[in-house]
Amino acid sequence: MNNDTKKPNILWRSFRSVRLTIVLLILIAIASVLGTFIPQREEALEFAHRLDPDTLRLFHALGLFDMYHSAWFRILVGLLALNLVICSIDRFPGAWRRFSARPRPDRSKVFHDIPEDQRLEVITSSESVLETVRTIIASKYKRVTKKTSPPATFFYAEKGRFSHFGVYIVHLSVLIIIVGALIGSFYGFEAYVNILEGEKVGSAMIRGRMLPVALGFSVRCDDFSVSFYDNGTPKEYRSDLTFFENGKKVKSAVVRVNHPAKFRGIIFYQSSYGTIPGDSAMIRLVRRASKPEVRSVNAGSNKEIPLPHGEGTFVVLEIKDNFMNMGPAVLIKVKPKQGDQIRFWVFQHHERISRQFPGIFDRFPKLNPSAFKPYTFLLEGIESKYYTGLQVSKDPGVPVVWAGFFLIVAGLFITFFTSHRRLWIKVLQQDGKSEISVAGMANKNPVGLEREIHELLGELKASLGERKNA
Amino acid sequence: MLNSTILSYITFVYFGAFFFYLCMMIMGKSAFGKVATLFCLIGFVGQALAIGLRWYESYKLGIGHAPFSNMYESLIFFSWTIILLYLIIEWRTKNKTLGVFVSPLAFLALAYASFSPSINSRIQPLVPALKSNWLISHVITCFFGYAAFGISFGLSLMYLIKRMGGDRPQNAFLKLLPTAGILDDLNYQVVVIGFLMLTLGIITGSVWAHSAWGSYWSWDPKETWSLITWLVYALVLHSRMVRGWRGKRMAFLCIVGFCCVLFTYFGVNYLAGLHSYAKS
Numbered sequence: 001m002n003n004d005t006k007k008p009n010i011l012w013r014s015f016r017s018v019r020l021t022i023v024l025l026i027l028i029a030i031a032s033v034l035g036t037f038i039p040q041r042e043e044a045l046e047f048a049h050r051l052d053p054d055t056l057r058l059f060h061a062l063g064l065f066d067m068y069h070s071a072w073f074r075i076l077v078g079l080l081a082l083n084l085v086i087c088s089i090d091r092f093p094g095a096w097r098r099f100s101a102r103p104r105p106d107r108s109k110v111f112h113d114i115p116e117d118q119r120l121e122v123i124t125s126s127e128s129v130l131e132t133v134r135t136i137i138a139s140k141y142k143r144v145t146k147k148t149s150p151p152a153t154f155f156y157a158e159k160g161r162f163s164h165f166g167v168y169i170v171h172l173s174v175l176i177i178i179v180g181a182l183i184g185s186f187y188g189f190e191a192y193v194n195i196l197e198g199e200k201v202g203s204a205m206i207r208g209r210m211l212p213v214a215l216g217f218s219v220r221c222d223d224f225s226v227s228f229y230d231n232g233t234p235k236e237y238r239s240d241l242t243f244f245e246n247g248k249k250v251k252s253a254v255v256r257v258n259h260p261a262k263f264r265g266i267i268f269y270q271s272s273y274g275t276i277p278g279d280s281a282m283i284r285l286v287r288r289a290s291k292p293e294v295r296s297v298n299a300g301s302n303k304e305i306p307l308p309h310g311e312g313t314f315v316v317l318e319i320k321d322n323f324m325n326m327g328p329a330v331l332i333k334v335k336p337k338q339g340d341q342i343r344f345w346v347f348q349h350h351e352r353i354s355r356q357f358p359g360i361f362d363r364f365p366k367l368n369p370s371a372f373k374p375y376t377f378l379l380e381g382i383e384s385k386y387y388t389g390l391q392v393s394k395d396p397g398v399p400v401v402w403a404g405f406f407l408i409v410a411g412l413f414i415t416f417f418t419s420h421r422r423l424w425i426k427v428l429q430q431d432g433k434s435e436i437s438v439a440g441m442a443n444k445n446p447v448g449l450e451r452e453i454h455e456l457l458g459e460l461k462a463s464l465g466e467r468k469n470a
Numbered sequence: 471m472l473n474s475t476i477l478s479y480i481t482f483v484y485f486g487a488f489f490f491y492l493c494m495m496i497m498g499k500s501a502f503g504k505v506a507t508l509f510c511l512i513g514f515v516g517q518a519l520a521i522g523l524r525w526y527e528s529y530k531l532g533i534g535h536a537p538f539s540n541m542y543e544s545l546i547f548f549s550w551t552i553i554l555l556y557l558i559i560e561w562r563t564k565n566k567t568l569g570v571f572v573s574p575l576a577f578l579a580l581a582y583a584s585f586s587p588s589i590n591s592r593i594q595p596l597v598p599a600l601k602s603n604w605l606i607s608h609v610i611t612c613f614f615g616y617a618a619f620g621i622s623f624g625l626s627l628m629y630l631i632k633r634m635g636g637d638r639p640q641n642a643f644l645k646l647l648p649t650a651g652i653l654d655d656l657n658y659q660v661v662v663i664g665f666l667m668l669t670l671g672i673i674t675g676s677v678w679a680h681s682a683w684g685s686y687w688s689w690d691p692k693e694t695w696s697l698i699t700w701l702v703y704a705l706v707l708h709s710r711m712v713r714g715w716r717g718k719r720m721a722f723l724c725i726v727g728f729c730c731v732l733f734t735y736f737g738v739n740y741l742a743g744l745h746s747y748a749k750s
Contacts, residue, residue, distance in 0.1 A: 257598035269684035
C-alpha cells in the first residue's frame with residue numbers, strides 16, 4: 001500500500017473539501033451582489049465622481065468598477081474550478097467502484113431485515129417458478145445474474161449504474177463553461193461601431209478600452225430604418241449591411257434586434273442608432289409681390305440654385321442642427337445678378353425666436369431671412385442622416401459554452417432523476433413451496449425503489465398465485 | 471379588457487382558498503380543506519382561461535404575442551405556476567396543509583398585479599428586443615423555477631413551525647402538519663425541480679442574450695442575481711448531499727434562497743440594467 005494515497009498533502013486535503021466549496025460559493029455570491037450595487041464599467045464614471053478621493057482610490061485599487069473582470073474575482077472563480085477538479089478526482093474512484101462492482105447474487109445479509117411484505121410464498125416448487133421470476137425481473141432490469149445453491153436460487157439485478165456519474169458530468173460542464181468563457185476573453189472581442197448610411201468602415205472600437213480593432217474586411221451600411229407602433233413605441237430597428245473584401249462585394253445582410261449577421265466569424269448586432277444633420281436642407285422661398293409666390297427647393301450644400309425669377313442664385317453654405325442654441329439653421333449666400341453678395345442665417349424656428357427676442361431679425365441683418373428683397377427664406381427642415389450603432393463581437397468560445405450548457409442539463413437529469421437500483425431475489429424451494437424474498441438498494445430515491453419492489457411483487461403474485469399465510 | 475377583469479376576480483378566489491385552508495388548520499376540519507382545494511381549482515382553471523384569452527386578445531389587437539412580456543403578465547404567470555405546482559403536490563401527497571402557506575403567495579402576486587397603481591395591465595406591443603422565439607421558453611422555465619422555490623419557502627416555514635411546536639404538539643394546526651422528516655424530504659425534491667428549471671432558465675436566457683445583446687453573459691444585474699440565486703441553491707444541494715445538512719439549516723438556506731429569488735424578480739428593477747422591460 002502506497003503511503004501517499006493514505007495521507008495526501010495539506011494542499012490536496014484542503015482543496016478536496018466541500019467546506020471550501022461552500023465558502024467559495026458564498027464568497028462568489030457576495031462579490032456578485034457587490035457588483036450589482038456598485039455601477040460597473042460605462043456606468044461607473046458618474047458614480048466615481050461622487051466619491052471622496054480616498055474611497056475612490058480604494059475602489060479603484062480593488063477593481064470594484066470592473067469587478068467581474070478584476071484579478072481577485074477571477075482568482076475566486078479559478079479556486080472554485082480547482083476545488084471542483086480536485087473534489088472530482090478525489091471522489092471519482094469511489095464512484096467508479098460503485099459503477100463497476102459486481103456483487104454476489106447470493107448475499108444473505110441483505111435479506112436479514114427486509115419487511116414482511118417483501119416476501120411471498122407460493123405453493124409450488126417447480127422449475128417454472130424460477131423461470132417466471134426471471135422473466136419478470138428481466139422485464140424491468142437489464143442486467144440479471146443467477147446463482148443456484150440448492151435449495152435456494154439467487155438472482156441479482158441492477159440498473160441505472162450511470163447515475164453515479166451524473167454529478168461528475170455536471171462538474172465537468174461547469175469547467176467546460178469556464179474554459180469557454182476563457183477562450184472568449186483571450187481570443188474574442190466585444191466592440192462597437194457607428195456607421196452612417198452609405199458609409200463604409202474597416203474597424204470597430206473595443207468596448208471600455210477605446211482601442212480600434214481591425215476587422216479584416218469592410219462593412220457598409222446601405223440603409224437604416226426604424227419603425228414604430230401606433231402608440232409610439234419602437235417596433236423594429238433594421239440595418240442593411242454589405243460586406244466587402246479586397247474592395248469586392250462579398251455578402252449582403254440584414255441586421256435586426258434578435259437577428260444578428262455573421263461574417264468571417266464576427267457577429268454584428270443591432271444595438272443603437274442616431275442621427276446627424278445631413279448635407280441638404282428643405283428651403284421655402286416666398287417672393288413678395290402683387291401675387292405672392294411660394295416655392296420649395298431641396299438645397300444641397302454648395303450647389304448653386306437659381307432664384308425663381310432670375311434675380312440671381314443662392315447657395316447653402318453651412319448646415320447646423322443647433323445654431324447659437326436656437327435650433328436648426330442654415331447659412332445662405334445670395335449672388336444677385338448685379339450688386340454685392342449677401343450672407344445670412346435662416347432659422348427653422350423663426351416664429352418662436354422672434355417671439356422670444358422681439359426685433360432680433362431687424363437688428364441683425366446677418367440673421368434676417370428677408371435680407372434679399374423681395375424674397376423671404378424659410379427653413380422647413382434639415383434632412384438628417386441616420387447612423388446605425390452596431391455591436392461587433394467575436395467569441396470563439398461560444399460553441400464550447402453551448403456544449404457546456406447541453407452537458408450540464410444532461411448531467412443534472414442523470415444526477416436527480418436516475419438512481420442505481422440493485423435487487424437481490426432469493427427463491428427458497430422446499431417441501432413443495434417456494435418462498436420468494438426481495439431486497440433492494442438504491443443510491444438515491446429510496447421511495448421510488450420501494451414502489452418498484454411492490455410493483456414487482458404484485459406482478460409475481462399475479463402470475464404465480466400467492467398462498468395466504470394463516 | 472376582459473382578461474384583466476377576470477384576473478382581478480381570481481385574486482379573491484385565491485384569497486378564499488387561503489381563508490378555507492386556514493379554517494381547516496385552525497379548526498381541524500377536513501371539509502374546509504376540500505372547499506379550499508375547490509377554490510384553488512376554480513382559480514387555476516379560470517386563470518388559465520384568462521391567460522389564454524389575453525393571448526387571443528393581443529392577436530385581435532394586431533400585436534399578438536405570448537402574454538409574458540411585462541411585469542403584469544409575469545406576475546399573472548407566476549401565481550398560476552405556483553398554484554399548478556401546489557395542486558400537483560397536494561394530489562401526490564394527499565396533504566392539504568401546504569396550501570395555507572402557498573396560497574397567500576399566489577394571492578399576493580395576483581393582488582399586486584391587479585391592484586398596484588404602478589403596474590400597467592394593458593396589452594402592449596412587443597419591443598424589438600423581446601421579439602424572439604426564446605421569450606416563451608425563457609419565461610416558462612424561469613417562472614417554474616421561481617414557483618418551485620416559492621413552494622420550498624412555504625415548506626421551510628412549515629418545517630420551522632413544526633419543529634418549534636415540539637414532538638407532541640397540542641394544537642390542531644401543529645398536529646395537522648406532516649412530520650418534520652417528510653417536510654424536509656419534500657423540500658429537497660421541490661428544490662431539485664426549482665434548481666433544474668432555474669438552470670434551464672439561465673441557459674435559455676443566455677442563448678437568447680447571445681442573439682439579442684451580442685453576448686451570452688454581460689453581468690446585467692438580473693443575470694447576476696439569477697446566478698447568485700443559482701449559487702445559493704447549489705449550496706443547498708451540496709450541503710445536503712455531501713455534508714448531510716438537513717432540517718433547520720436546510721430550511722434557513724431555502725428561505726435565504728427565496729429572498730434571492732424575490733430580489734432577482736423585483737429588487738433588480740431598482741438597479742439599472744438591460745432587463746428594463748420587466749419593470750412595469
